[in-house]
Amino acid sequence: MKRLVPFARLNLTGCFTLSASLALAGCDSPTPARQEPSAAVSPAARSSAQRPGDGDSAAEHLDAMDKRKPVPLLPMMAHHQKQEMRDHLLAVQEIVAALSSDDFAGVEQAASRIGYSEREAQMCQHMGAAAPGFTEQALGFHKAADGISAAAKEKDRAKVLSALGATLKTCTSCHANWKQQVVSESKWQELSGQEPPSRPAHPMH
Ligand code: HEC
Incomplete structure (x- = not known):
């Protein structure tokens, strides 16, 4: 060996x-x-490998290995999307913790963070503006998360778990399909057909 x-x-x-x-x-x-x-x-x-310029080819090499479809995003959007993603995982953590002590109100509260809302829908449209098909998958995820809240309202443990499983499936299938691609404003404009936002469109907090 x-x-x-x-x-x-x-x-x-x-x-x-x-x-x-x-x-x-x-x-x-x-x-x-x-x-x-x-x-x-x-x-x-x-x-x-730390010579100037080599970093670019290393990133290109990684990109070539990763065969998922690109979601073109401006740097600020990519950063924001990852912040959101980390919060999605935190919400899942909170759901599991609350469910383990039969705290259905806690489950509902955590699930509402990833549930469907007009604000979320707008953000998904924005993130997917240059990646046809992405927004639909994102909306499907938020709708699936609504199932967790509904099951928590019924105080049905098994139903909460099954809705959580269905929601996690939408997370993993999206991750299997898409990767971030950070692009310039002109590239994003060309791909999305939209004006690049001049300031964060969805400021955090
Ligand atoms: C509609 C698509 C989509 C859905 C649904 C989705 N994600 Fe993501 N997520 C992404 C993309 C795109 C990335 C960036 C992946 C990359 O470039 O490698 C990402 C990255 C992440 C990351 C890494 C964040 C970082 O800091 O690098 C975490 C954690 C994550 N997602 C958690 C989740 C969880 C948990 C769910 C479901 C509860 C979820 N995501 C649902 C698209 C999605």
């Missing part, structure tokens, strides 16, 4: 130093795409 370790490291390093080619096949190929002989394994090569 020990022999496998250096082999795997070599392969990985080969993958990371593949700046010239974005071909995914490069990860499996034993032949480094670069000519520089030192690039394959040496620690010096690793620090050379």
Whole structure:
């Protein structure tokens, strides 16, 4: 088994130093795409990855590996979306904690944070403006979360769990389909056909 370790490291390093080619096949190929002989394994090569410009190709390499559809977003929108996402996970945490002590009011309160509202719907339209199909999936998620509140109102434990499961399925299926793609204002305008917001359209708090 020990022999496998250096082999795997070599392969990985080969993958990371593949700046010239974005071909995914490069990860499996034993032949480094670069000519520089030192690039394959040496620690010096690793620090050379911090040279200006290399960061871009590293990001491109990651992007090429990730075959999900892009959701083009301005930097501020991407940041806001991730804040929202982390709060969605927090809401799920609170739902589970409340349910474990049969605190149905607590379940309802936490579920209402991810439930459907006009404000949420507007935000989903905005986030999906340059990604046809994204908004529909987002709205489906908020509607599914309403099922958690409804079951909590009935104080039905099994129903809450099944609605939570259905909601989590909408989270995971969206994650399986989409990845963020941070774009410039002109690119976003071109893709969405909308004027870029001049200030945060949905300020947090
Ligand atoms: C309509 C699509 C959609 C739905 C529904 C959705 N997400 Fe996400 N989520 C995303 C996208 C897009 C990203 C960014 C993924 C990427 O670029 O890799 C993301 C990222 C995240 C992240 C990472 C945040 C970070 O800081 O990097 C978490 C956590 C997350 N989502 C939790 C959830 C949870 C929990 C749910 C359901 C309760 C949920 N999401 C529902 C689209 C969605």
